[in-house]
Amino acid sequence: MQGYIYPNEFELQWSLLIVLYPYITGLVAGAFILASLERVFNVKEVQPTYRLALLTALAFLLVAPLPLQAHLGHPERSYEIFLTPNRKSAMAMFGFVYAWYLTVVLLLEIWFEYRKDMVLWAREAVGWRRWLYYGLTLGATDLSDPSLKFDDAAGRWITVIGIPSAFLLHGYVGFIFGSVKANPWWSSVLMPVVFLFSAIVSGIALVLILYVVISLFRSRPVDMRCLDKLASFLFYAMIVDVSLEMLDFVHRLYESEESIDILSQMIESRLFISLIVLQLVLGTLIPLGFLGVFSPALHRGLARGSDELRRLIYLMSAVLVEIGIFSIRWNVVIGGQLFSKSLRGLTVYKVELLGLEGLATTLVLLALPFVILWVLVKVLPPWEEPAGLRRLDGV
């Protein structure tokens, strides 16, 4: 603690789990928007990651509410937000934003995308797998041409609806922070937009990492055209994201409201590592530099390394980006609670290790989507294999 703070500001109410929540929803929205690139905007190069991106979005979306549940004092009452919707509370509308995104967007799109395969798998498989796939098709086993065309059209329309929905899902999280008018670190109309673009950045980086790592484990070659395209989009998204954040930053400096002194103090002391070192240097400048030089984003690549080198650089950049985006979430959520509303002092936040809102829970919740993704990939293999090679057991 330093300077003067009010007694109720000593302890932070929104802990590490609330850092995790926007991080995870960001990954969901980002992965989905990447998937929409192929579906709506016809970017054929990223097609190998289309299904993987959808499954990734689903795996992370299933985990997204868990940090909130673990943070609640009475998680067993949380279903009540569905029963008695409060339209005047942005937080209380979360359930509906989430349910809309989960059921109407993600599950439906995945269902239409996989329906043909699921019908074929149900015909080929035996035992409980047969019933599993049959159940997943909901009995819609018609594989006639008009029917398959309908699947495709429906998938496309759902993606079209899905893009604004993904914006809504993550923009909503930024909206929650941006509308806290008493907090000068949060209260900014740019917050939802900044959240959104950082979400796209983190989603693309995540799918890139997963694609490279999974290909490695499956001993399959990585499609370098796809990876180059992913790296280029990651670069473009980062440019927009950084520009928006700089706009926010410059705007704050130019406005120079009364809070500027304490916020500068906070950046120089409490947030130095997480904002300057992790977010700005490691999470933004270094990956931007590497991607700018090696990806074909600028003038077909300023330097063309070998495929192997580019793979490594993309992977390293994507990992750094993920660390940087997590730092952004940390800086927003924790930073907003470190300075006193008296604008005269700073408090400290120490992460607990084993508590319900501690580091251990966070790591478990962060690992859980990968376990779910593993199961999803087993049940719904996202790879397009030559007919003879396809194995029903997925990986």
Next chain:
Amino acid sequence: MKVPQQVARLGVVFAAAIAALLVARSFLVPETFGELGHYRAAAIDSIAAHPKKYAGHQECAACHDDLAAKRAAGNHRGVACEVCHGPQQAHVDAPLDVKPPAPRDRGFCPLCHAYNPSRPTGFPQIDPVAHNPLRPCITCHDPHAPVPPAVPEECSACHGQIARQKALSHHANLPCVTCHQVPQQHKVTPRVIRPTKPAERAFCGRCHAEGASGPAEAPRIDLAAHHPRYLCWQCHYPHYPETQ
């Protein structure tokens, strides 16, 4: 137009989910929800049915009218009886069997009156460590009619630690004002107007210089030769018992 098979199947699933939500709503949403606002109206009655713990100061005044009148006229008029005496419905129900506690230890009053910069300016605040140490607050202050902070009669009211040290030192018999000049205003705005400290070596020399007229047991030194560049109290803290 023929409805595609997919739409029909999905329609059934969504209809079932929405129906399940509506059925769950009809069972789970309390009957009186929303009557008065976004909450269960009957909650008011169920909360009102909780056993009473606080009686309210009117109940106290019914018997303790003298104290109630005294409090109502004093600076604690905004502090209800049960703030200090605790919830006393049990005492109202059985006055002879249940006696309310009266906090007499020094830990209680500082809950409101310990110095804290976030308290309003002018609110009576003390430093519990330094303010008349060990004495219960009620020896000097009447909690039912506390008067505004009186001008301290003795330095020890605020400088208790120093007073206790000095009482064991060789200077025990010297009044504080022997060495410190204390402007009257110091008692009103202690942090703005400060007492003086001896500013010359000759001041201590009045007792401690060679040939001084002070008590015979006071140590004597040669003022001219003994570390002439320092003030005496820069090395010899005069309040310490072990001061040489």
